[in-house]
Amino acid sequence: MSSSQAMFFVGQIIHHKRFDYRGVVIDVDPEFHGTADWYKDMASSKPPKDRPWYHILVDGSDIRTYVAERNMEPDKSGEPVNHPEMTSYFSDLGSDGYIARKKGN
Secondary structure, three states, X not given: OOOOOOOOOOOOXXXXXXXXXXXXXXXXXXXXXOOHHHHHHXXXXXXXXXXXXXXXXXXXXXXXXXXXXXXXXXXXXXXXXXXXXXXXHEEEEEOOEEEEOOOXX
16 A cells, blocks of 8 residues: 555546546545556556545536546636536535535434
8 A cells, every 4th residue: 555645635626637527525645545447548748656546527518537646636616516516515615625424324
C-alpha cells in the first residue's frame, strides 16, 4: 500500500486537466482500487496506480468519474457544482468547498 498523502479532499471542487471538466470530490482512495480491465480501457494516459485516485461528481451532468490525482487541479472559478446527487453528499457550500453531510448510524 502507498503511503502518499492525498492532495485533494472530500468536498473540494476540482478541474480535470486532460478532459476540461469541473467536479467535486466525494471519496478518496489512497491508491487505485479499480479492475485491471477498467484501467486498461479507461486510463489511457496510464497514471500511477500507487498514488491517490478520486471519485468525482461531474458538474452539469449526472456522471460520476474515477480520476487519478495527476489529472486534477483545484478549480478556481468559485462556481458551485450542479449534479443531481449533491444533496446526498453535501449540506452546503463553504469557503473551502462543500461541507459533507453527516452520516446516520
